Amino acid sequence: MTLLTVNDLWVRFPTRQGVFDAVRGISFELGQERLGIVGESGSGKSMTGRSILQLIRKPGVVQAAEISFQGRNLMELSERDMRSVRGNEISMVMQDPKFSLNPVMTIGAQLMEAYLQHNRDSRQNARNKCIEMLEAVSLRDPERVMDAYPHEMSGGMGQRIMIAMMLIPDPKILIADEPTSALDVSVQRQVLSIMDRLVRDRGMGLIFISHDLNLVAEFCDRVLIMYAGRIVESCPASKLREAKHPYTRGLLNALPRLDNPRTHLEVLQRQDDWTHAALEETQ
Amino acid sequence: MVSVTSQPEEGRKSAPFPAWLRKFLTTCGSIAATMLGLLLVTFVIGRVMPIDPVLAIVGERASQESYDAVYHQLGLDKPLMVQFFYYLWDVLHGDFGNSLLTARPVSQDIARVFPATMELATLGVVIGMFLGIPMGVLSAVHRGTWIDQTIRVLTLVGYSMPIFWLGMMGLLLFYGILGWVGGPGRLDIFFEGLVPSVTGMVLVDALLAGDMDVFWNGFSHLILPASLLGYYSLAYISRMTRSFMLEQLSAEYITTARVKGLSERQVIWGHAFKNIRVQLVTVVALSYANLLEGSVLTEIIFSWPGIGSYITTALLSADMNAVLGGTVVVGLIFICLNILSDLLYKIFDPRAK
């Protein structure tokens, strides 16, 4: 079942040197699956994620033939209707838990706000629901976490709290924008597997943004490779090794492999024509 | 970062005092040290000024005996250290000596003029705060639009216009031509002395006595100079609010709040604004302290018998006791407001605990 259809999406920034296109006419679909978006820094991954939620900051502009969620075109919704989609239907976890939680509000207040924004319920029920959710992301002593402030949490705890917060209203799609890149490696796995389990149990669609090709290949069903605002390759994660586009090949060759150790890693050589190359499907 | 499961602070150390008591004592200690420094400075100023306090009392043509008698009486023949302790002792008992001009104890003079300034400054800062903060927030939210520009021009005018000119124009327009407000002074002459002076603040005294006529008359006199001072502090408060808000609005947690589906109003007031309260407390306290110092020009234009004009008059007539007394009181206010803003800081910022 298709949850989200993105068709010819552009994100533009007017600058002094003229209009800068951060995302340049990309199209993709998302079902109840885990879709990875990989690309180097500045390739437009975050802008793609944010434009789905219509959260590009001014002066940025989003243009698209359609961004359809379950048959509704989000491009045509009023800001008010869009607000009932945000959090409730589509949610997003951001990169650094240290900055994405409000430092002067208790964790509990922030969790309850996320739930009560979309559900008419008593505060007591909301609190119970939040505690349940904190347990679901494997946090010990959730009662205590509820009354704590963000600065009293470690990075891994913070990101699990973010995941709990974004899943509380039971959305259909979760966009995770490099959710683990601010964490150290051992915690990364832990947080990812929690997210993975929750998303699968609920039959959600996941857009997992990362620059780590290995991680994406491991955690996702399908992968989009972005380069300079375009999708240059789209393939099932299992077929990644057979990818054709030279940029993807370059990325793969630049990765260390356990099954085929090499003495030196190749440096990626960019070519101008990748920027203009059309999408190549590898099915 | 500390994990929540770690031990609370008190449990770990075996200090002789509980933490709050130690904190309290440190605070008291630092207040005492600051006060001592302030008194030392005013004492030294009093001694180095080329004004002979004895002559000021006995007059130019007094005999040598009476001069010496007063010299001895004032303790001026003692070493400087001893003199300082006398001074300290007196001040601690609220004794700043007599004023030359009014021939009354300086402490009584200050008790009379300070409430007038306090009344003016309080209303002024309240106006500045209740207009300045929303204006600053609005300005930040609509950054770069005509709303932002208008507010910026308005506050710039408040910053750069000479206050006496604004005062004169205000009086001319609202008192002289329109007759909407009372003129200079704190009350119309027929209302003077109708209510007993308890706090020295006309509005408060009128309320205590339950006399609304006096209250409204006092208010009509107060509102124009207070608005003027309010306008002045509004300029500062709104500019600071704007820059604090801009900083918060670009923070990542604001995006989180939007992702949750919150309305713009919830994002701005429920999230961003909560984070600037700490900084605003300091800004408002600073504005208040500035107004409490007494704004000389406003007090002179509006014949307001406040501490600003008191100290200035005393300074011009070399009335050193009055000047020093006034200075100590102003210093004390700064210290008190500092402590207050520190306290509020701890309430608003969970990280400061």
Ligand SMILES: Nc1ncnc2c1ncn2[C@@H]1O[C@H](COP(=O)(O)OP(=O)(O)OP(=O)(O)O)[C@@H](O)[C@H]1O
């Ligand atoms: N306000 C802005 N004005 C102009 N250009 C912008 C603005 N914000 C972002 N961009 C540009 O948009 C492009 C895409 O940015 P985006 O944040 O999507 O990159 P990314 O793929 O997420 O990179 P990273 O891996 O570093 O997070 C970048 O080249 C950036 O320079």
Ligand SMILES: [Mg+2]
């Ligand atoms: Mg990014």
